[in-house]
Amino acid sequence: MPAADLDYLDRAILSKLQEDSRTIAESIGAQIGLSAAAVQRRIKRLRETGVIAREVAVVEPKSVGVHMTFVVMVEMERERIEVLDAFRKQVLGDPAVQQCYYVTGTADFVLVVACRDMTEFEEFTRRMFFDNGEVRHFTTSVVMDRVKVGLSVPLHGD
Amino acid sequence: MPAADLDYLDRAILSKLQEDSRTIAESIGAQIGLSAAAVQRRIKRLRETGVIAREVAVVEPKSVGVHMTFVVMVEMERERIEVLDAFRKQVLGDPAVQQCYYVTGTADFVLVVACRDMTEFEEFTRRMFFDNGEVRHFTTSVVMDRVKVGLSVPLHGD
DNA sequence: ACTGAAAGCTTCACTCT
DNA sequence: AGAGTGAAGCTTTCAGT
Numbered sequence A, B: 001m002p003a004a005d006l007d008y009l010d011r012a013i014l015s016k017l018q019e020d021s022r023t024i025a026e027s028i029g030a031q032i033g034l035s036a037a038a039v040q041r042r043i044k045r046l047r048e049t050g051v052i053a054r055e056v057a058v059v060e061p062k063s064v065g066v067h068m069t070f071v072v073m074v075e076m077e078r079e080r081i082e083v084l085d086a087f088r089k090q091v092l093g094d095p096a097v098q099q100c101y102y103v104t105g106t107a108d109f110v111l112v113v114a115c116r117d118m119t120e121f122e123e124f125t126r127r128m129f130f131d132n133g134e135v136r137h138f139t140t141s142v143v144m145d146r147v148k149v150g151l152s153v154p155l156h157g158d
Numbered sequence C: 001a002c003t004g005a006a007a008g009c010t011t012c013a014c015t016c017t
Numbered sequence D: 001a002g003a004g005t006g007a008a009g010c011t012t013t014c015a016g017t
Helices: A008-019 A026-034 A036-048 A081-093 A118-130 B008-019 B025-032 B036-048 B081-093 B116-132
Strands: A052-059 A066-078 A097-103 A111-114 A135-148 B052-059 B066-077 B099-102 B111-113 B135-148
Touching: A008 A026, A008 A036, A008 A052, A008 B052, A026 A036, A036 A052, A052 B008, A066 A081, A066 A118, A066 B099, A081 A097, A081 A111, A081 B052, A081 B135, A097 B066, A111 A118, A118 A135, A118 B066, A135 B081, B008 B036, B008 B052, B025 B036, B036 B052, B066 B081, B081 B099, B081 B111, B111 B116, B116 B135
Parallel strands: none
Antiparallel strands: A052 B052, A066 A111, A066 A135, A097 A111, A097 B135, A135 B099, B066 B111, B066 B135, B099 B111
């Protein structure tokens, strides 16, 4: 998605929807000086062009029995494309992995992992790391506080 | 929100809405064997009880000119409550910080930071770390690939 | 929990600038 | 092209069963 040309109105709309995707067009329009229909049209276009990639419900983990979050740094044995791609695939298919970044530095991947408890995390490490000969090393940080959790992108005039 | 009692239908609904919050109740109902109204009522309750914390639009960063993501490990000078809280506050107010976790281990905080470019990130490090006497050390990893990005929580039968 | 009516939001066609 | 208005369409909400 190579930078669609968005004016300040589009950005204002995105800013609202990043906060709460259920904000109705009429209310957004009132705040930025546009009719509801005009806002709708823009939202539609933002969705179609992929600027709005998806709209999701954020579930409170504790309310569904998921009490622990971990940040895991993973170092692979070899940085061969095949090895990396296989790991990527495994990560994409594992529901415990909320996020995975391929990064520069000593670690190759940074994972954010959500589990019900420590036992479930141990099972996770086994299937993801110990049963995988290509993982050289991993270090786990237990999350004590989720200070800020979101996917909001900074939109210049924030 | 200490674990509301959710049955498998609630979990199925959450699973759908985590994927796409615009999935209409009728379609969810058809898949799990419930009327649209019943699904609606459950969704309403899930929202009111905070199981669904929020509903947000996920913006594709590149489409708004945000081309770089970083994972930053931060080590504080002292682990005094005051110091930590001040940092938390700063993080919450900074739009470049997508996520911040307070963690065990050598680092105190793990940050996911989104910026337009390297220059903006350098400005960020200055205001967040260098101008802050309480930050002892930080290490930056540049994200080369956002393999998996989401906030979806594992719901047992996934 | 389901059905059907009412309300609300979005979408479309049309017109205007 | 993009903005506003008003009607049609769809989704959600609220009664009543």
